[in-house]
Amino acid sequence: MKKSATTPSFRPLYEQIKILLTQSLVAGEWKPGEAIPSEMDLAERFRVSQGTVRKAIDELASEHILMRRQGKGTFVASHSEPSYQYRFLRVTPDSGEKLHPKNLFFGLERGKANADTARALGLKPGSPVMQFKRVMSFAGRPMILDDIVFAAGQFPGLTLAELEEFAGSVYSFYETVFGVRMIRAEERLRAVAADGFAAAHLKIAPGAPLLSVDRIAYTYGDKPVEWRRGLCLTDGFSYYNELS
Amino acid sequence: MKKSATTPSFRPLYEQIKILLTQSLVAGEWKPGEAIPSEMDLAERFRVSQGTVRKAIDELASEHILMRRQGKGTFVASHSEPSYQYRFLRVTPDSGEKLHPKNLFFGLERGKANADTARALGLKPGSPVMQFKRVMSFAGRPMILDDIVFAAGQFPGLTLAELEEFAGSVYSFYETVFGVRMIRAEERLRAVAADGFAAAHLKIAPGAPLLSVDRIAYTYGDKPVEWRRGLCLTDGFSYYNELS
């Protein structure tokens, strides 16, 4: 590949390499957890120098799409890896101890996208969707009630039994069973009063303050796939965030 | 500077350059908003190649400590620049419109650090601290009540009149008036019920759910400088966060 000096709007070579690598990832040429070819091999394949491939991989690694391991190779990041299991879960014990959550799934059903969900998922209002609920418990105490929605055709044949049986996060499940990898998410947090439904499942009094976490999760190409609302008890727990 | 191949634990050259650059920043050799020397000049000064300086600056830029502007130079980031004015404020209108907040400061007083504050700021419990409060309003509606604490000796002579008169964020004020630049922060969010004090200042009913945002803000060298708790109304507003 030659540097295209005459392109109307200049696009660096390494960005083009990024796009090519992403296309291979979308196409499934390399699967989550697997190694991609070495930098030298890729440089030869794309007819650029190692440094240019390196810069492309650097950026994909900083976006947590690839993972470098010195001496071993570059790997496709995966929600199934231990360190990435609950990568998007920011609600943790104040004490800092690592508690393993226990999931309870229920309420799988078909429905129609309301205005909010449709906008979030890029669907037409009224489009068919699937949804289910989940209670996440830490140390036997229910802490988070999630309501999870996605387009009806997104995860065909998904069952709660499978989810329940699957040891791991929901995103690890999507990835392993349906080959759909979530790469980033946007969240909006609010404080709300618990309604009767949430109160019952979290075993608290109605009206108690809850942290509401709305999330849109995206796969490759910034395609929104899943919308969820989590209602979180923040008693001994908090949502952690670093700003820089 | 030669590559130190015999150091017990290997430290790349560009990390050493990062440290040297940071030291110059701490020492005030280049002030917020000013340009630092060109990459070539720095390369000569540190006796390394331009590429090595470049990698060091790249990382400092990604940490928002420096700011690159192609064709112009590399600048020390500043909370006083328009795009950085409310860099750490994540609570924004759901609509996405940019509302300019209006600040009202009050309640400046001396006090003693309680256990939480002391731990956050790295002080001994009971150490002398200063604190003040602030109500932030958007479109004339009070939305956030902040309680802001720092070590008594940190900002000597700070007055509310100055703060009130100063057009800009609190961090811009610290930077401009005291030369203390905040470079990163950690936040912990919870949902709480409004107490009487908060209810009165936010003009809501006691017991209403509020988003509580605890923040520790750090300056160079990961030194904690300010602790604050914000109580936020999330009616038409939300705390936005991107996960990747």
Next chain:
DNA sequence: GAGTGGTCTAGACCACCCC
């Protein structure tokens, strides 16, 4: 045109991992 950051190359060598 001069100066700045931004890209790209080619080659050398180092640190790390595994056989």
Next chain:
DNA sequence: GGGTGGTCTAGACCACTCT
């Protein structure tokens, strides 16, 4: 020892900004 990513260099050229 051979392969991988990680660092460092020297030099060329491009894109952007200001004068």
